[in-house]
Amino acid sequence: MKQPITGYHKDAEDHWVAELACGHGQHVRHDPPWMERPWVTTEEGRNNHLGVELNCVRxxxxxxxxxxxxxxxxxxxxxxxxxxxxxxxxxxxxxxxxxxxxxxxxxxxxxxxxxxxxxxx
Ligand SMILES: [Zn+2]
Missing domain, CATH: 1.10.287 (Helix Hairpins)
Structure with missing residues (x-):
């Protein structure tokens, strides 16, 4: 089920977690070459992705x-x-x-x- 990103926080291991509208969290790691998400490393990038929908497995x-x-x-x-x-x-x-x-x-x-x-x- 697609849910828009409403915010972010870091977990205990310093990884970014997108907060979704449903209340669930989802890791948004930038871990090349496995996971390419350079936008998550800057505040501007993260702000630009507010409202973007991620599939919430939970x-x-x-x-x-x-x-x-x-x-x-x-x-x-x-x-x-x-x-x-x-x-x-x-x-x-x-x-x-x-x-x-x-x-x-x-x-x-x-x-x-x-x-x-x-x-x-
Ligand atoms: Zn959810």
Whole structure:
């Protein structure tokens, strides 16, 4: 997920870290010939790169965790609702409608919070 650079700081090893809008940090090393970022060595260069977007892997990971948790909750809720409607004597169509409707009851905040709580640490 692309995130704009909002600032910079140095880490304990004196390497520049770009601060991204999402709150995550990302090293922006100038370490030729492996990593060419001469702009990071000057204040002017760094200022010129404010607003430039970097791909934030940590945001990608968090997004994937949320998406995976949501898929799993949907699957679980659909199956439970479908089976429960079947036990209640609904026809196939009724079971299907019940299952689809059950997705509306999912607590997205809870799913997101639970998914991201396992990201930390
Ligand atoms: Zn991020």
């Amino acid at each position: 945001c990608d990971e968090a997004g994937l965790k949320v998406a995976t948790a949501l898929l799993e909750e949907c699957r679980k809720t659909l199956i439970e609702s479908y089976e429960s409607a079947g036990i209640s004597g609904l026809c196939d169509e009724g079971q299907f409608e019940s299952a689809v409707g059950s997705i509306q009851t999912l607590d997205l905040n809870k799913i997101v919070a639970k998914a991201l709580s396992t990201t930390k640490g």
